[in-house]
Amino acid sequence: MRTTSSLKLSWVRFTSCSGCQLMLLNCETSLNELARIVELDAFPLVSSAGDRSEPVDIALVEGSLSTPEEVERLLAIRRHSRLLVAVGACALNGGINALVKGERRSCLAGIYGEQSAGWDSFPPQPVHHFVRVDWQIPGCPPERRELLESLGSILHGGWPGRQLMPVCMECRCNENRCLLVEDHAPCLGPITLAGCNASCPARGVPCEGCRGVVPEANRDELYRLLLETGLSVQEIQHRLERFGGTPHGQADR
Amino acid sequence: MIDALFPSYPLPQDVVDDLLDTIRRDWTFWGPCSGEDEVWRLQPLPEGLWPANAVTTFLTVKKLLLPQRAALWSHDQNSYRKAGAASPVAVIGVPLCDLQAVWYLDQVFAEDEPYLDRRKQLLLIGMPCEPGAECRCSRQLMPLAGDLFVGADRVWALSRAGQGLLLECACGVAEEMPLPWPEGPDGQRSQISEDLFLSSAAASIWFDESQRCLSCGACSAVCPTCYCFDLLDSAALDGSVVRRRAWDNCFFAEHGKVAGGHDFRPGRADRLRFRMEHKLLGFGDLRGQNSCVGCGRCRGVCPAEIDLDRIAEQLHLEVGS
Numbered sequence: 001m002r003t004t005s006s007l008k009l010s011w012v013r014f015t016s017c018s019g020c021q022l023m024l025l026n027c028e029t030s031l032n033e034l035a036r037i038v039e040l041d042a043f044p045l046v047s048s049a050g051d052r053s054e055p056v057d058i059a060l061v062e063g064s065l066s067t068p069e070e071v072e073r074l075l076a077i078r079r080h081s082r083l084l085v086a087v088g089a090c091a092l093n094g095g096i097n098a099l100v101k102g103e104r105r106s107c108l109a110g111i112y113g114e115q116s117a118g119w120d121s122f123p124p125q126p127v128h129h130f131v132r133v134d135w136q137i138p139g140c141p142p143e144r145r146e147l148l149e150s151l152g153s154i155l156h157g158g159w160p161g162r163q164l165m166p167v168c169m170e171c172r173c174n175e176n177r178c179l180l181v182e183d184h185a186p187c188l189g190p191i192t193l194a195g196c197n198a199s200c201p202a203r204g205v206p207c208e209g210c211r212g213v214v215p216e217a218n219r220d221e222l223y224r225l226l227l228e229t230g231l232s233v234q235e236i237q238h239r240l241e242r243f244g245g246t247p248h249g250q251a252d253r
Numbered sequence: 254m255i256d257a258l259f260p261s262y263p264l265p266q267d268v269v270d271d272l273l274d275t276i277r278r279d280w281t282f283w284g285p286c287s288g289e290d291e292v293w294r295l296q297p298l299p300e301g302l303w304p305a306n307a308v309t310t311f312l313t314v315k316k317l318l319l320p321q322r323a324a325l326w327s328h329d330q331n332s333y334r335k336a337g338a339a340s341p342v343a344v345i346g347v348p349l350c351d352l353q354a355v356w357y358l359d360q361v362f363a364e365d366e367p368y369l370d371r372r373k374q375l376l377l378i379g380m381p382c383e384p385g386a387e388c389r390c391s392r393q394l395m396p397l398a399g400d401l402f403v404g405a406d407r408v409w410a411l412s413r414a415g416q417g418l419l420l421e422c423a424c425g426v427a428e429e430m431p432l433p434w435p436e437g438p439d440g441q442r443s444q445i446s447e448d449l450f451l452s453s454a455a456a457s458i459w460f461d462e463s464q465r466c467l468s469c470g471a472c473s474a475v476c477p478t479c480y481c482f483d484l485l486d487s488a489a490l491d492g493s494v495v496r497r498r499a500w501d502n503c504f505f506a507e508h509g510k511v512a513g514g515h516d517f518r519p520g521r522a523d524r525l526r527f528r529m530e531h532k533l534l535g536f537g538d539l540r541g542q543n544s545c546v547g548c549g550r551c552r553g554v555c556p557a558e559i560d561l562d563r564i565a566e567q568l569h570l571e572v573g574s
């Protein structure tokens with residue numbers, strides 16, 4: 001068991017809403033303990049000191065990438081980090097950022113105007129498209145419990161036990177009324193990675209799939225069931241695309 | 254054993270009250286409650302509320318015996334702790350099929366300490382049910398577990414503990430009688446033989462049905478005799494470690510995977526066939542013991558309308574002679 005306080009941790013942010021960082025900061029009762037065992041190299045939402053590009057033990061990477069400069073920065077971070085952990089839907093699958101559609105130049109001009117004419121930019125990409133990712137913490141935003149269990153296990157030399165199973169399993173274990181079967185609501189629980197304790201269906205809201213897709217998901221059958229809920233083909237496509245990139249765990253580990 | 258007789262006593266209302274008071278002294282009452290969402294769940298019963306009959310609740314007493322996710326032990330630098338002891342619960346309103354399922358779990362977990370700790374604290378009180386359209390129970394299938402069975406005007410002692418409670422309440426003279434099984438469902442189930450199953454590996458039915466399966470896990474979660482579990486270790490920031498046991502499921506992608514990357518059941522068709530093998534033929538010492546008690550829960554929850562009985566019938570048509 002590791003008890004030294006020498007572990008260096010860096011939180012790196014690309015394009016994101018910073019909600020993932022906020023979730024960790026929301027773990028108020030654990031922050032003292034965290035500060036005791038790690039030395040923070042960078043944490044944008046906590047300190048304006050940028051990352052010092054020094055070697056770190058763990059880099060937590062939030063956000064998606066869309067410029068060559070970002071890719072270069074990510075490559076440098078990978079080189080000087082012992083472990084790299086991708087955190088949140090943007091880092092894992094592109095997230096909400098990746099919804100932007102259409103020709104890149106006109107997208108940029110639409111938001112930034114003429115100044116964007118010479119910018120080099122590509123559609124938002126997840127972290128694993130460029131570097132090896134050692135561990136993934138999914139969610140939009142991630143669960144506090146999972147952030148703490150992941151950090152705790154990694155800081156003490158292991159990976160936390162986890163189950164790659166669909167939200168439906170947690171939903172049924174909690175004896176929730178099934179919104180898809182009983183109410184024909186467009187719930188993405190059957191193909192979405194569990195871990196949130198089915199928090200949306202538990203409140204009567206169909207799962208949006210924010211934790212990404214479970215390995216070996218049966219998209220065909222869910223597509224058929226979603227058609228039965230009355231959604232149009234286009235609506236279904238949008239719903240499935242929103243968080244539905246690479247199945248969890250199949251990026252690197 | 255199958256058509257077993259149990260000591261049965263007449264049950265006038267004053268004895269009912271007496272009996273409930275006696276049980277309440279040592280146990281907390283749980284029973285079926287329906288929420289606003291029309292889902293029946295086993296829950297602690299509000300004072301004075303008793304079920305009129307048994308209900309096939311969403312999850313069965315399985316959730317009390319093998320909780321969905323529970324710590325087995327934890328340790329930090331200074332100490333090792335086993336999970337705390339279960340508290341005594343009397344579950345009232347359990348249908349006969351679910352009592353059979355507990356018998357099955359009792360066989361499987363006969364040497365499992367956490368299970369036995371919880372099992373010892375459980376008083377199981379069966380009641381008559383009203384069979385629904387999905388019911389396929391059968392008294393011939395297997396023995397049942399339980400302590401008492403409370404009918405309209407008679408009560409049966411199913412165990413020594415149940416007998417003791419009845420003697421305490423002076424229930425009159427015992428008569429050996431069979432339990433009042435519901436008339437409808439018996440005999441409606443499709444069985445398959447070992448031979449039929451073994452020769453079915455290439456049957457197209459597995460592929461056809463499994464194409465629709467979402468691997469959502471609902472069928473096994475609600476099944477009273479599904480018991481696969483996973484062991485999950487994690488560490489907190491302070492270095493304390495906890496090992497938890499959580500429900501697993503043979504439809505999940507990692508269920509058949511072992512060290513080195515081999516997968517015993519690489520496709521959905523293999524997984525569906527595996528579940529069917531467990532339900533209709535059983536494993537290990539219980540091979541030959543059909544473990545589907547016919548409660549119909551899996552049919553009711555499956556988004557893809559996959560039905561083990563229909564598969565069994567199709568197998569007879571496709572593979573049987």
Ligand code: SF4
Pocket residue numbers: 167168169171172176177178179180181187188189190198201206207469
């Ligand atoms: S409500 Fe959604 S997540 Fe819950 S069981 Fe139904 S489909 Fe699955």
Ligand code: SF4
Pocket residue numbers: 140167192193196197198199200201206207208209210211212
């Ligand atoms: S239920 Fe779905 S949308 Fe809601 S938190 Fe869980 S994965 Fe995200």
Ligand code: SF4
Pocket residue numbers: 472475476477478479532544545546547548549550551552561
């Ligand atoms: S297989 Fe289905 S019908 Fe049989 S015991 Fe399990 S849930 Fe009930």
Ligand code: SF4
Pocket residue numbers: 465466467468469470471472473504554555556557558559
């Ligand atoms: S409930 Fe139906 S769809 Fe879900 S795993 Fe079971 S058979 Fe497959």
